[in-house]
Each structure stands twice: as C-alpha cells, then as structure tokens.
Amino acid sequence: DSVLAVFARSVAVIGTGYVGLTTGACLASLGHRVVCADIDEAKVARLTSGEVDIREPGLAELVREGIAAGRLTFVVGAAAAVAEFTARDQPAEVMFLCVPTPMGVGGTADLAAVESVVEETRAVLPSGCVVVNKSTVPVGTADRTSELLERADVAVVSNPEFLREGSAVHDFLNPDRIVVGSNTSQDAAERVATLYARLGAPTVLTDAASAEMIKYAANCFLAMKLSYVNALAELCERLDADVTDVTEGMGYDKRIGQAFLNPGPGWGGSCLPKDVHALLQVADSADFEFRLLRATIDTNTRQFQRMVDKIRVAITGSKRGSVTRKRIALFGLTFKAGTDDLRDSPALGVAALLRQAGAELVGYDPGIPAATTPIESNLLETVDSPEKAAEGADAIVVLTDWPEFRTLDWSALAGVVAHRTVVDTRNLLDPAVLGRAGFDWTGVGRVLHD
Ligand code: NAD
Numbered sequence: 001d002s003v004l005a006v007f008a009r010s011v012a013v014i015g016t017g018y019v020g021l022t023t024g025a026c027l028a029s030l031g032h033r034v035v036c037a038d039i040d041e042a043k044v045a046r047l048t049s050g051e052v053d054i055r056e057p058g059l060a061e062l063v064r065e066g067i068a069a070g071r072l073t074f075v076v077g078a079a080a081a082v083a084e085f086t087a088r089d090q091p092a093e094v095m096f097l098c099v100p101t102p103m104g105v106g107g108t109a110d111l112a113a114v115e116s117v118v119e120e121t122r123a124v125l126p127s128g129c130v131v132v133n134k135s136t137v138p139v140g141t142a143d144r145t146s147e148l149l150e151r152a153d154v155a156v157v158s159n160p161e162f163l164r165e166g167s168a169v170h171d172f173l174n175p176d177r178i179v180v181g182s183n184t185s186q187d188a189a190e191r192v193a194t195l196y197a198r199l200g201a202p203t204v205l206t207d208a209a210s211a212e213m214i215k216y217a218a219n220c221f222l223a224m225k226l227s228y229v230n231a232l233a234e235l236c237e238r239l240d241a242d243v244t245d246v247t248e249g250m251g252y253d254k255r256i257g258q259a260f261l262n263p264g265p266g267w268g269g270s271c272l273p274k275d276v277h278a279l280l281q282v283a284d285s286a287d288f289e290f291r292l293l294r295a296t297i298d299t300n301t302r303q304f305q306r307m308v309d310k311i312r313v314a315i316t317g318s319k320r321g322s323v324t325r326k327r328i329a330l331f332g333l334t335f336k337a338g339t340d341d342l343r344d345s346p347a348l349g350v351a352a353l354l355r356q357a358g359a360e361l362v363g364y365d366p367g368i369p370a371a372t373t374p375i376e377s378n379l380l381e382t383v384d385s386p387e388k389a390a391e392g393a394d395a396i397v398v399l400t401d402w403p404e405f406r407t408l409d410w411s412a413l414a415g416v417v418a419h420r421t422v423v424d425t426r427n428l429l430d431p432a433v434l435g436r437a438g439f440d441w442t443g444v445g446r447v448l449h450d
Contacts, residue, residue, distance in 0.1 A: 008032050009195060012081035012095040014117050016040075016047060016074065018054060018270075018341075019134060019161050020098030022168040025059060028066035029173075030198055033090065036074050037081035047074040055340040055367060058169040078117045082124045091126035094192060098161075101135045107277030109138050118148045127153040130188040134161045136215050136275055138282050142183060142208035155188035157181065158208045160215035165269070166338030178203045181211025216282070219275040220293060225260045226267040227299035233263035233445025234306065243445030244427060263444040265399055265425035266303035268346035269335035304346065307397075307425050307444075308353045314421045314442050315395050324358030327418065329393040331386060332400025332426075333365040333375070340367045342375065347399035350425070355379055364389035366402050387416055395421040396439075401428050410437035 009032045013024040016038040024036040038044050046053060050067055052060040066072025075081050078095075085092040097114055104110030114135060125131070131154055133142060146156045158181040163171035178201050182189040186205075193203050204214070233243040243263055251258030267273075276297060283290040309319045315326055335345035342348060351361055361380035364370075370384040383389050386405075390396055390413045398405055405428055414420050420439040422429065427443045434441040441448075 007194070007197070009093045009191075010085045010090045011035075011195070012037065012078070012085065012092045013098055014038075014078045014081065014096065014121075015098035015100070015113070015135075016043060017098065017100070018056065018165055018168055019163065020096070021047070021052070021054070021063070022056065022059060022163060022172050023096055023098055023134060023161070024072060025062040025066050026169060026172045027195060028069070028072040029062050030195075032071065032195065033085075034066065034072050035081040035084045035092075036072070037076065037078050038074070039077060041076050044074045044076050055338075056166070056168045057338075062169060078120045079124050082121055082126070082129075086124070086126065092129050094130050094132055094195065095121065095125065096132045096134050096159075098134045101137055101274075103274040103277055106281065108281045109136070109274065109278040111137065111141065111144075114141070114145065115148060118145055122149055122151065125149075125151065125154050129154050130185075130192060131156045132159045132192055133157070133212075134159055136160060136219075136271065136278075137212060138278055139209045139212045139216075141212060142181070146184065155182060155185040156208070157185075157189050157192050158211035159192055160211060162215070162218065165341050166336065173199060175199060175201045177201055179206070179211050179214050180204070181206045181208040181214075183208045216275055216279040219272055220279050220296070222260050223267055223272045223276050223300070224292065224296045226264070227296045227303075229261050230263050230266065230303045230444075231299050236445040236447070240447050241445075242447050246445075262401075263427065264303075264346065264401075265307045265350050265444075266300045266346040268344045268349060270341055270343035273344050304349045304353060307350045307423070308357065310425075310442055310444075311354065311395060311397055311423050312357075314423045314440065315419070322358070323354060323394075325360060326358075326394040327360045327362065327392055328354060329386075329389040329396045329417075330361055330363040330380065331365075331389065331396060331398045331405055332402050333363050333382070334367050334400050337400055337402040338367070342368070345400075348375065348379070350397070350399060351380055362389045362391075362393070365400065366404055386413065391416045393417045394419050395423060398422065398424045398426055398428055401426045403428075405429065410434055410439065414438045 011032050011034050013020050013036045016036050024034045028034040050064040082092050099113035101109045142156045142158045178196050180189045180193045236243040247261040251261050280293050312321045333347045363380045363382045364386050370382040414437045422439045423442045431441045
C-alpha cells in the first residue's frame with residue numbers, strides 16, 4: 001500500500017451511473033482516492049451505505065471495498081466533490097465528467113449536464129486540476145469546455161469510455177485500449193493516462209478532436225456492422241441461405257471477427273442510437289454527407305418493421321394480417337442480456353409498433369422485476385415469469401438474448417399458450433427443441449433444412 005500511495009491521485013468523479021460509478025469504484029480499487037458526486041440525493045445516500053442499484057457484476061463488491069478502505073466516498077453535487085478534497089488538504093488533481101449526453105433536438109448530443117458541471121465547479125477547481133471528459137461528446141467539446149471554464153490553469157482532456165453494460169467492471173479493468181486526447185497540455189493527457197498505468201493497456205495519446213472522434217467512430221462502426229448483418233439476413237431469407245452459417249464463415253476471417261455478427265430485431269440501447277445520430281449531425285454541420293451512416297440508420301428502422309411483419313406472418317399467415325387484440329408474449333425487454341437497461345431498447349421499439357397495430361402485449365424479462373418496470377402501462381403489462389407471459393398467447397416473441405430462454409421448459413410453455421408460435425428475433429433458441437415441443441419457430445435469416 002505504501003508503494004500505491006506514491007501513485008495515488010485525488011480524483012473527483014461527477015455522475016454515478018454505469019460509467020461514473022464503475023470509473024469511481026475501479027479507480028479506488030487501483031489505489032486512487034475517489035470522491036463521487038451525483039445530483040440525485042437519494043442515490044448518493046444509498047451509495048454511501050454501500051447499496052448499488054444498477055445491475056453490474058462485481059460493482060457492488062468494489063463499491064463496498066472502496067468505502068471500507070476509505071478510498072471511496074459519495075457527495076451531492078460536483079462542487080462538493082471538489083470541496084471535499086480541498087477540505088482534506090489534498091486538492092483534486094483530476095475531475096472526471098461522467099454525466100449523461102442524451103440525444104437532443106435534431107439528433108445532436110445534449111450537453112446541458114456537462115455545461116452545468118463546468119459552471120458549478122469553475123470557481124472551486126484548484127489550480128493545476130485536469131478536467132476529463134469521459135461522457136461521449138461531439139468533436140469540439142473539449143475546446144468548448146475550456147472556453148466555458150475560463151481557467152488557463154485548468155486543462156481539459158478527452159478520455160472516452162468503451163465499457164459495455166453487463167460487463168462494465170471487467171471492461172474497465174481490462175480495456176482493449178485507453179484513449180486520451182488534449183489540445184492544450186500533453187502533460188495533462190499523460191497524467192490522466194498514468195491513472196490507468198496498472199492496467200497495462202495500449203494507450204493512444206492524441207489531440208482532443210481525434211479522441212472524441214474515436215468514440216463515435218467505434219460505436220458507429222459497430223452499428224454499421226449490425227445493420228450490415230441484418231440486411232444480409234433479409235437477403236438470406238430471399239435466397240434460401242442460412243445467415244447463421246454465413247456469419248460463422250465470415251467471422252473466422254480475422255479481419256472481420258465473430259463479434260457483432262448476430263442478426264437481431266435492430267440495434268438500440270443507451271449508446272448506439274444517440275451516438276450514430278450525433279455523428280450524423282456532426283457530419284452535417286461539417287457539410288459532409290455521411291451516406292453510409294444514414295443507410296445504417298435506415299436499415300435499422302426497416303429492421304424493426306421487418307420484425308413486426310414476421311410476427312404478422314407467424315400469427316396470421318400474411319404480412320398484411322391483423323394483430324388487433326392478438327395476445328403476444330414478449331420474452332426480453334432490455335436492449336441486451338445481462339443488463340437492466342431499457343433505454344432505447346429495440347425490444348420496446350418492436351413492442352411500440354405491435355401496440356400501434358392493436359396487439360395486447362405481456363412482457364417478461366429476467367433482468368427487471370415486474371413491479372418496478374419503468375414502462376408506460378399502456379404499452380405492455382409486465383409479469384414475473386415466462387409462464388405467466390405465455391398464458392393464452394397467440395405468439396411468443398423473443399426480443400433479448402437472455403441465455404436462460406434457451407433452457408426454459410418449452411413443453412410446459414406449449415401447454416399454456418393459445419397457439420404454439422415462436423418468433424425468435426435473436427436466433428437464440430434451438431429450433432429442434434422448439435419443434436419437439438410442438439412450436440412453429442421463425443428466426444431471422446435462417447432456413448431450416450430437414
Ligand atoms: P447514466 O444515466 O447511467 O448516469 C448518469 C448519472 O449522472 C446519473 O446518476 C445522474 O443522476 C448523474 N447526473 C446528471 N447530471 C448531473 C450533474 N449535473 N451533476 C452530477 N451528476 C449528474 O449515464 P451513463 O450510462 O453512465 O452514461 C454517461 C456518459 O457515458 C454518456 O455520455 C454515455 O454516452 C457515456 N457512455 C456510456 C456507456 C454505457 O454503456 N452506459 C459506455 C460508454 C460511454
């Protein structure tokens with residue numbers, strides 16, 4: 001610990017969501033002194049007593065360890081985090097911004113939270129402190145943050161985060177790379193990079209615009225990969241090819257890789273849609289027509305509709321058949337397995353289209369307790385077991401890739417549904433198992449050969 005103490009830095013982390021809380025808890029576990037701030041007072045009170053309300057493996061343990069070691073504390077408000085260090089006579093050396101940057105008007109990223117933290121802390125930041133933007137922000141935000149700060153003695157650095165929800169702690173501690181960019185101070189960028197030194201990850205030190213661009217470039221590439229696969233799946237259906245075999249064959253090519261090659265109901269979640277729209281806006285304002293990105297979005301919009309068409313065909317035999325008052329069980333509501341995050345979930349996108357078409361929806365998700373589901377009740381009813389969801393259903397639609405759906409007792413489910421029809425938008429289930437249970441199974445881009 002005495003060796004650690006030499007490298008320990010005083011770090012304020014603003015925002016305690018998926019990114020902020022993971023950053024704070026992991027940096028504390030690496031030996032740094034961390035004060036986390038949030039505007040949500042109730043959340044700060046819960047965190048102070050070691051209660052973590054997001055579902056992330058290992059996060060609650062790290063938070064409690066950090067608190068017990070005296071390296072992790074929680075306060076209300078960004079200025080209070082900075083003041084806490086000043087009061088301890090250990091001025092904050094780094095302040096991470098991990099606040100939301102949601103999709104704003106016209107698809108641009110809404111920077112209100114970033115700006116409000118800058119305003120709150122402008123007068124209290126100690127000289128020499130580095131402000132680090134970890135939120136995903138459009139190219140140019142580091143410069144804009146510097147202007148807003150009006151502090152020549154405080155550097156602004158961009159350090160985008162690449163963790164995935166559902167494996168946030170693991171990803172933070174085992175990053176593929178660390179990216180740090182600064183326009184004004186190479187020294188500040190290097191200081192931020194050394195916070196992660198113990199992780200031994202490749203580090204890209206660059207200018208702020210490039211660092212900001214790396215985050216969008218990576219996320220948009222992933223969205224494009226998914227749209228490409230979803231389009232391929234549609235073509236496979238028309239040509240009697242099986243997309244599962246096609247993508248397996250593609251994925252062995254090291255230049256392509258197996259990841260992000262599974263077709264699905266469309267991509268979504270709290271990051272991809274807003275980041276794709278934000279880059280498109282950035283491109284627009286730079287007078288660049290990013291057609292590939294536009295097509296990536298259009299393909300995705302079409303994918304949601306395609307899922308609804310599949311469901312219509314499965315239930316009525318025709319794309320134009322009516323699903324009015326049909327009871328449809330939705331298995332999975334989160335945007336992917338292993339998380340409790342419903343933000344911009346493609347499952348809810350498909351649900352909204354089905355609801356508009358008059359279907360009655362009952363949802364089950366292993367990641368979220370039915371009673372607390374923050375979904376408008378006129379969209380769907382949520383229940384706490386797959387059996388309850390399936391009761392009297394005209395079709396079961398699998399929308400999230402929770403592995404436990406594979407091992408459900410499908411024969412028992414066959415006994416409670418009104419019609420034995422499954423539309424598997426994730427190609428998750430084994431069609432042979434479903435067939436033995438008496439279900440008609442429809443996947444995406446798949447042809448079943450006897
Ligand atoms: P989140 O919504 O989970 O958490 C944000 C937190 O910030 C909330 O607790 C909120 O109360 C708090 N907050 C809002 N305004 C504040 C203020 N003025 N002062 C203090 N706290 C404030 O968000 P998130 O998912 O952690 O995302 C944060 C940023 O990181 C976004 O820009 C996002 O794009 C980016 N990002 C997210 C992920 C991910 O997987 N979630 C991955 C990489 C990057």
